[in-house]
Amino acid sequence: MSSAIAVENLSKKYIIGHQKHERYTSLRDVLANGAKRFVHKLCHPFAASENDPTHEEFWALKAISFDIKQGDRVGVIGRNGAGKSTLLKILSRITDPTTGRIRIRGRVSSLLEVGTGFHSELTGRENIYLNGAILGMSKAEIKKKFDEIVSFAELERFLDTPVKRYSSGMYVRLAFAVAAHLEPEILIVDEVLAVGDAQFQKKCLGKMDEAGREGRTILFVSHNMGIISQLCSTCVWLDKGRIRDIGQTGSVVNSYMLNGISELSGEMTFPDDTGKIVQLKKIALLDREGNIAQKFDCDNPINIKFEIQVRRQLPGLYGYIGIFKPDCTQVLVSDSFDASTVNPLDSLPVGMNTFSVTVPPRTLGHGDYMIHFSMASPSADNFNVDVPGIVCGFSLDDFTSKRGNQRLGFFSTLLPWRKLENSTSGVR
C-alpha cells in the first residue's frame, strides 16, 4: 500500500498582535509603523532592526512529519491549541504552510464545519445544491444523489422551506447529509459530529465507518476519545504543535489521557475570545474550605466553581459537565437542567456569571478523574457555544471505608445493610 498523505517537516507560523483585537490590519497602522521604522533607521542607521514588541511569533505546528497509508483511519488528538485544526486546514489547502511539504494522493474532501455556505434565505433543496457545489461536487453528481441525501437527512417534507425556519437539529442533519455523500478518496473531518442528537450521531458514525471499510482514508479530529477509539486504527497525538506520539489508537489514547491527568490542575482560566457569545472564563475545584484543590477524599464534597462570560443573551443555553476516568469511561454526567425544571443557564444576563456544582460526598469511587465542560444552545449558529473540553483533573482517596483504596467499583457510596423485622421466617 502506498501512502495517501505524506507530510514532511511541516510548520506553520502565525504572527499574533498583542494590542489589537482585530485580526486584520488597518492601513493607518501599517503606514504609521512604516514611518516610525523609517525615522528610526534614519536616526540610528547602525542599530539592529528591533523586533516589534506588539507582535509575537506563534508556531501552531512545528516540524511535523508523518505518513498515512491508503485506507488508514487516523485520529488526531490533543488539547485545545495543540495544532489539530491548523493541520487539517493545511491539508485541506485552506491555508499555506510556512515550511515543509505534503504529498497527497487522491481526491480530498474536507469537512471542517457542517453547512458551510448555507444561506438561510434559501430552501433545503437549494442549499443542497449550493453546499454540494461548495464542497466540490458537480451538478450532475448532486442530482444523482439528491434523493439519497434527502432521505438520509429525513427532511422530505421540508425540502422547500427556507432553512432559516429549520430547527438546529434539522439544519445539522441536512448539512451532514450533503457532506456524507461526498465520495472522496481521502476524507478530512474536524469535530463536526459533536452536534446533532445521539441517534443522528450514530448514523453519521455508521456512514464514516462504511466509508472507512470501502477503503477510503480518513483523518479525524475529535475530543471524544470514545469515538476515536471506535473509528480509528491509528492515532496522532499533537502537543503544542509537535507530534507527541503516533501509533496504535489504544496505546496513544491511553498515554494521552494519563498525561492529561498529570498535566491538569484544579483550576483553569481562559483568555478572552470575543468570537464566542458565551465563554467559560475560569473553572476551579474547591474543597470544603473553599481552597483550590486537586486531591480530595471521598467523605468531602467536590465543588466545581466556574465563571461564565456572557457577551450576548442566549436563549436555550445549557451546560454539560462530564466526569471521566483516565480510560475515557464516562462515570457521571450533569446537565444544567438536571436538578430542577428551571435551567439556570438559560438566557443569562450579559456580564460575568458565577456558578457552582457540587459532587456530594460518597459519590465517586477512589481514583483519578477528569472533568469535561461544554456549553451549547439550539439557538446558537453552530449549536456548540463553547467547548473547552477537558478542563480539570482531580484524584479521590477513600480513607474511611474498610477496604479504602482497595475498594472496587465506580462508587464510594456506602450502602446501609438493614435487617428487616420478622425476617427470620423467610423471604416473602
Add this chain to the structure above:
Amino acid sequence: MDQQSVLDIEAGKTERHYWIDLWRYRELFYFLVWRDILVRYKQTVIGLAWALIRPLLTMIVFVIVFGKLAKLPSEGVPYPILVFAALLPWQFFSNAFTEAANSLISNANMISKVYFPRLVVPTSAVIVSFVDFLISGIILVGLMLWYGFGPNWRIITLPLFTVIAFAAAMGAGLWIAALNVKYRDFRYIIPFVVQIGLYVSPVGFGSNIVPEQWRLLYSINPMVGVIDGFRWAILGGNIQLYWPGFLLSLTLVVVILVTGIVYFRKTEKTFADVI
C-alpha cells in the same frame, strides 16, 4: 475522474493546479451567481426590477441636470440615449466594484472552512453585476425604439467594448477585494470612488466637452475609454473616438487586470488567516 491525482503542497510555492482547479470549480461560479440573484429576489419585494429602476432614475436626473439645466451639447443624439449609453457601463463597473470589494468578507466563513480557488468569489460578484447590466440594457433598447434611433454597423462591435468593461470591472474588483481583506480601511474608500467616479467619468456629458489638450490626461481614467467606446458603438453617426485616449485607457485596463490577478493570487493564500 482521475483515480490517482497527486497533489503537492509546498511552503511558498504556488500551485500548478490552480488554473485547472478554477476550471474544475466552474460550476461554483454558476451556483454563487445563482445564489446571489435568488437571495436578492427573495429578500426584496420587486427583486430584479431594481436593476431597471436605479439606472432609469439616474438617467432622468442626469438628463435634467446636464441636458436641460446646464445645456451641455448632446452631440446630435437624444440626450437620454447619450446618457444611458454611458450609464450602462458605468453602473456595471460601480456595482461590480462594490460587490467584489465586499464579496470575500461576506463569504468569510466559506473561505476559512473550505478550499476552492478564491478567484471564484469576486468573479461571481462581477458576473452578478453583469446580469444586472444585461437587464438594464432593456431600457436602452426601449429608449432607442421610443426616439426611433437606429444604430449603424458599429453596434456589432459592442461585445468587444463589453469585454473591455468586464476586464476593467474585474481588475478593479480583484484589487479592492484582496486589499479589503487585509486592510478594512478600504471599505470607506469604495463609496468615495464610486461617487467621485460618476462625475469624473463622462457619464452625464459627452467627453468631447473636455478641452482637446486635456483629453489624453482625462483618459487616464480607464472608464473614459470604456464609456467612449460604448457611445461610439451604440450612437454611431457623428460620434468620433479619440483614439490616443482610448488606447491609453485600454492599456490601463489591461494593466489593472493583470496586476489585479497577480496581486490576488499572491495574497489569496493568506486570506483564511486574516479574514
